[in-house]
Amino acid sequence: MAHNKSVSCNRRAVLAAGSALMLGAAAWPAPGRAQSGGAKLPIGTIGAGHIGGTIGGLWVKDGHKVLFSDRHPEELKDLVARLGPLAQAGSVPQAIAFGDAILLTVPYGAIPQIGHDYAAQLNGKIVLDTCNAVAGRDGAIADEVEKNGIGITTQKYFPGARIVRAFNTLGYMYFAEQANRPGPKLAVPIAGDDADAVKVAAQLVRDAGFDPVVVGKLADARLFQRGGPGYGQRVTAVELKQKLSLPQ
Numbered sequence: 001m002a003h004n005k006s007v008s009c010n011r012r013a014v015l016a017a018g019s020a021l022m023l024g025a026a027a028w029p030a031p032g033r034a035q036s037g038g039a040k041l042p043i044g045t046i047g048a049g050h051i052g053g054t055i056g057g058l059w060v061k062d063g064h065k066v067l068f069s070d071r072h073p074e075e076l077k078d079l080v081a082r083l084g085p086l087a088q089a090g091s092v093p094q095a096i097a098f099g100d101a102i103l104l105t106v107p108y109g110a111i112p113q114i115g116h117d118y119a120a121q122l123n124g125k126i127v128l129d130t131c132n133a134v135a136g137r138d139g140a141i142a143d144e145v146e147k148n149g150i151g152i153t154t155q156k157y158f159p160g161a162r163i164v165r166a167f168n169t170l171g172y173m174y175f176a177e178q179a180n181r182p183g184p185k186l187a188v189p190i191a192g193d194d195a196d197a198v199k200v201a202a203q204l205v206r207d208a209g210f211d212p213v214v215v216g217k218l219a220d221a222r223l224f225q226r227g228g229p230g231y232g233q234r235v236t237a238v239e240l241k242q243k244l245s246l247p248q
Contacts, residue, residue, distance in 0.1 A: 040064050041200070044099025046092055046114065050172035051130050052105040053079055058179050058208040060086045069095035092118060101126040101200060104154075105167075108145070109138035115157030123160030126197040128204065130167040132226050150225040151191055151218030164192035164201040165221040166212075169231050180209030184236040189213045189244075191221040211237040215244060 040063055045052045048068040056066045060083045068076050069092045076089035096102060096118060106114065108131045131154070133145040145153045155163050167175070169189060178186040188210040192198040198214060205212035215223055215230065223244055224230030230244050241248055 041100045041204075042067070042098055043101050043103060043204075044095030044097075045069055045103040045105060046095060046118075047103075047105040048076055048079065048089075049105065051167060051175070052103060054172040054176050055103060055105075055130070055167055055208055056087070057083055058175075059204065060084070062207040062209075064207065067095045067098040093121065096121045096125065099125070101128065101204060102161075103128050103130065103167075105130045107131070107137060108133040108150075109141055111141065111154065111157050119158050119160065122158050125161050126194075126200050127158060127161045127163050128166045128201055129154045129163055132168050134226070145225065149219055149222035151221030155193070155218055162192070162194040162197035163218060164190055164194075164197050165218065165224070166190045166201055166205060169224050169233060174234065175208075175210075178210075178234075184238070185209065185211040187211050187213045187233070187235055187237040187240040189215045189224040189230050189233075189240060191215045191218055191224075193218050213237050213240050213244075213246070215246065 043056070043059055043064050043066045045056050045066065045068045048056070048070050052068065056068055060066050063086070065086045068079065068087065068089050070076055070089070071092075073089040073091055080087045080089045090098070102122065102125050104114075104127050111131060133142040133150060135142040141153070151163065151165050154165070155161075167188060188205045190198060190201050190205060190212050191214070192201065202212035202214065215221065222228055230240065233240055233243060235243065238248065240246075
């Protein structure tokens with residue numbers, strides 16, 4: 001399964017600035033589930049490449065525990081060591097079991113295999129999907145995305161998961177640079193069918209240091225997939241809503 005190197009995070013995370021975040025291992029016992037009343041969520045990542053390491057690191061800095069996963073978790077040592085005791089590394093199944101929210105950040109061509117292997121374990125989980133379909137890299141599934149929209153396509157492969165599209169519109173270096181800037185903050189568009197999952201995702205966007213803009217349902221995620229009018233927009237929430245004709 002082709003994975004980007006991944007970072008697993010629990011709600012409120014650290015700024016993972018720098019170029020490529022390499023990941024490391026730290027062993028701790030599995031924590032309890034997230035508490036109610038605004039307590040931090042444990043977060044797992046499937047993939048720990050540039051986006052996974054950066055966003056996961058921002059959550060760690062904000063106080064979330066994150067378990068970054070990869071097929072070779074031993075290669076995540078440096079990243080985990082740099083992020084400190086709230087970060088650890090493990091396998092994909094460990095990250096799924098650990099996280100109340102999951103950051104899915106892999107090449108889109110890997111989505112069908114990941115769905116085949118882990119869809120059952122992801123049933124009921126909030127999954128923030130950052131993945132973009134690139135025709136030259138991802139093959140036929142990019143055609144499926146173009147036809148049906150990326151939100152609908154991801155949901156097809158994880159039918160029981162609570163998918164929210166997020167963190168897919170800009171590069172990791174820009175996210176690292178702009179996180180927690182003085183207001184108005186950088187807008188991050190999100191979309192999902194599950195209202196509670198969207199609410200959690202919006203808070204995680206804030207915890208990473210950005211301003212969430214709820215674009216709509218998963219079908220509306222087409223508006224900010226690659227090639228859409230919301231893709232690549234380095235703008236504030238007010239400006240993004242204007243560009244996408246969303247109510248202010």
